Amino acid sequence: xxxxxxxxxxxxxxxxxxxxxxxxxxxxxxxxxxxxxxxxxxxxxxxxxxxxxxxxxxxxxxxxxxxxxxxxxxxxxxxxxxxxxxxxxxxxxxxxxxxxxxxxxxxxxxxxxxxxxxxxxxxxxxxxxxxxxxxxxxxxxxxxxxxxxxxxxxxxxxxxxxxxxxxxxxxxxxxxxxxxxxxx
Numbered sequence: 001x002x003x004x005x006x007x008x009x010x011x012x013x014x015x016x017x018x019x020x021x022x023x024x025x026x027x028x029x030x031x032x033x034x035x036x037x038x039x040x041x042x043x044x045x046x047x048x049x050x051x052x053x054x055x056x057x058x059x060x061x062x063x064x065x066x067x068x069x070x071x072x073x074x075x076x077x078x079x080x081x082x083x084x085x086x087x088x089x090x091x092x093x094x095x096x097x098x099x100x101x102x103x104x105x106x107x108x109x110x111x112x113x114x115x116x117x118x119x120x121x122x123x124x125x126x127x128x129x130x131x132x133x134x135x136x137x138x139x140x141x142x143x144x145x146x147x148x149x150x151x152x153x154x155x156x157x158x159x160x161x162x163x164x165x166x167x168x169x170x171x172x173x174x175x176x177x178x179x180x181x182x183x184x
Contacts, residue, residue: 004032009050012040066109070097074106075113082180083120083172110173118180120172 008030015021015029016037023037040050047053066074070093077084077092084092086103094100101109110116143149174180 013044078173083169115173
């Protein structure tokens with residue numbers, strides 16, 4: 001059985017009450033069954049609408065406990081710390097808003113906010129144009145203050161014991177269609 005459109009159902013009361021068509025003729029004109037006509041007329045008498053407003057648009061399951069401020073908090077948290085684990089987001093949500101949210105509900109909230117889980121690229125993680133500009137400015141002021149220093153006298157030290165990749169997270173959250181860049 002195909003679902004009939006709302007505009008088709010809205011013609012039934014006007015045909016019956018205003019133009020005084022019998023139910024059989026309404027069925028022939030609109031090519032619908034008698035039960036639909038009776039149902040629409042019954043709903044029109046009860047609610048003033050051709051459908052039951054109490055039955056349409058109902059969601060199944062538990063009602064959502066998150067308010068707009070809570071989802072805004074989650075959105076801002078993922079924007080600022082996009083490489084957070086789910087339990088970290090749950091903990092921060094509980095500390096800030098006093099709400100304990102299950103993992104599936106949190107994932108559903110991420111989906112509703114248009115976030116997706118992505119790999120964090122190493123190249124994007126290492127690149128920071130602001131830090132690079134700061135370093136170049138520091139070198140320029142150093143060479144300006146000490147003109148006897150030449151570029152050949154510059155020595156860089158490699159921190160072999162510390163590796164940024166070891167503490168980095170492999171996956172993060174970002175808006176759909178955007179790259180995931182880890183922020184420090």
